[in-house]
Amino acid sequence: xxxxxxxxxxxxxxxxxxxxxxxxxxxxxxxxxxxxxxxxxxxxxxxxxxxxxxxxxxxxxxxxxxxxxxxxxxxxxxxxxxxxxxxxxxxxxxxxxxxxxxxxxxxxxxxxxxxxxxxxxxxxxxxxxxxxxxxxxxxxxxxxxxxxxxxxxxxxxxxxxxxxxxxxxxxxxxxxxxxxxxxxxxxxxxxxxxxxxxxxxxxxxxxxxxxxxxxxxxxxxxxxxxxxxxxxxxxxxxxxxxxxxxxxxxxxxxxxxxxxxxxxxxxxxxxxxxxxxxxxxxxxxxxxxxxxxxxx
Ligand SMILES: NC(=O)c1ccc[n+]([C@@H]2O[C@H](COP(=O)([O-])OP(=O)(O)OC[C@H]3O[C@@H](n4cnc5c(N)ncnc54)[C@H](OP(=O)(O)O)[C@@H]3O)[C@@H](O)[C@H]2O)c1
Numbered sequence: 353x354x355x356x357x358x359x360x361x362x363x364x365x366x367x368x369x370x371x372x373x374x375x376x377x378x379x380x381x382x383x384x385x386x387x388x389x390x391x392x393x394x395x396x397x398x399x400x401x402x403x404x405x406x407x408x409x410x411x412x413x414x415x416x417x418x419x420x421x422x423x424x425x426x427x428x429x430x431x432x433x434x435x436x437x438x439x440x441x442x443x444x445x446x447x448x449x450x451x452x453x454x455x456x457x458x459x460x461x462x463x464x465x466x467x468x469x470x471x472x473x474x475x476x477x478x479x480x481x482x483x484x485x486x487x488x489x490x491x492x493x494x495x496x497x498x499x500x501x502x503x504x505x506x507x508x509x510x511x512x513x514x515x516x517x518x519x520x521x522x523x524x525x526x527x528x529x530x531x532x533x534x535x536x537x538x539x540x541x542x543x544x545x546x547x548x549x550x551x552x553x554x555x556x557x558x559x560x561x562x563x564x565x566x567x568x569x570x571x572x573x574x575x576x577x578x579x580x581x582x583x584x585x586x587x588x589x590x591x592x593x594x595x596x597x598x599x600x601x602x603x604x605x606x607x608x609x610x611x612x613x614x615x616x617x618x619x620x621x622x623x624x625x626x627x628x629x630x631x632x633x634x635x636x637x638x639x640x641x642x643x644x645x646x647x648x
Contacts, residue, residue: 353553356404357381358389359411363505364451367542368410377549380404384411389433399440406549407441407448409434416455417607419477426476431483438491447494447552449545454501454533454566456482459611466617467499467562475608485562496548497562501614505538506641511573515580522594529574529598533614534566537638540629541565547626559624564616567631574598583636589643
């Protein structure tokens with residue numbers, strides 16, 4: 353099948369290209385330079401020219417803190433850009449798989465959020481992503497939203513890379529220990545999306561609507577950092593690791609307030625064979641790839 357992918361240079365975009373490389377699918381991938389989803393005309397002509405069987409949208413404005421000051425920029429991509437894709441997809445009857453975020457929730461919950469739970473974003477980024485979900489619901493019928501969380505990979509910028517960089521030049525690090533979520537390897541998310549594409553190819557059906565997909569075990573940023581350092585030591589990626597101190601969110605203020613608890617329940621896709629990734633295993637795989645990109 354022919355798949356149109358946006359945001360090909362992002363973490364998910366790159367991992368999706370990797371997982372598709374071992375398939376017979378024809379992947380037509382666009383970077384933001386090649387297809388800027390903020391422009392309705394560009395989106396419409398890319399979709400009309402390529403006539404894909406399905407669209408995977410990995411493009412997004414993801415600078416969570418900057419979004420607080422650049423609201424228009426965040427909405428232009430995460431809301432209007434998604435609307436352009438939704439309209440173009442609807443016109444040709446093409447389904448779209450779109451990725452959203454745990455930040456659509458306020459984080460006041462105490463048990464894993466279900467897709468149907470009440471959304472209440474507390475940041476501009478989260479609100480702009482929710483507006484994207486709403487644009488899909490309003491403008492097209494065959495769409496899937498996969499909300500994910502705490503994405504890491506060997507590509508781009510992410511928490512794993514930040515921790516490894518800081519570990520090179522610091523003896524001690526303080527990391528927030530009162531925010532809980534599920535780290536998600538972009539490669540696992542990419543494989544989940546590929547399973548959905550394959551399912552659509554075979555059945556011409558999908559479980560349309562909003563779903564959750566993230567890593568399996570909740571942790572805090574502090575717990576995530578501890579695991580990253582432990583595995584990096586084991587793999588010889590780091591010779592020494594900094595002393596880790598657990599701090600509160602109050603001790604580490606950021607322009608955009610993070611949800612305290614954003615664990616996502618991921619049960620709705622299990623019948624299709626899409627289950628939460630084992631992020632501990634995936635982290636080891638990711639670190640090995642970072643250590644020795646040629647072998648892995
Ligand atoms: N990262 C996380 O922790 C996290 C958590 C929850 C949900 N998510 C969601 O997961 C999805 C994938 O995230 P990611 O981490 O892979 O993001 P990423 O690495 O920041 O990649 C996003 C990609 O979108 C592209 N893009 C930005 N503006 C665009 C535009 N106007 N037109 C076309 N492409 C544009 C960027 O291109 P340039 O490189 O050229 O700017 C970039 O390659 C996103 O929907 C994100 O909201 C991410």
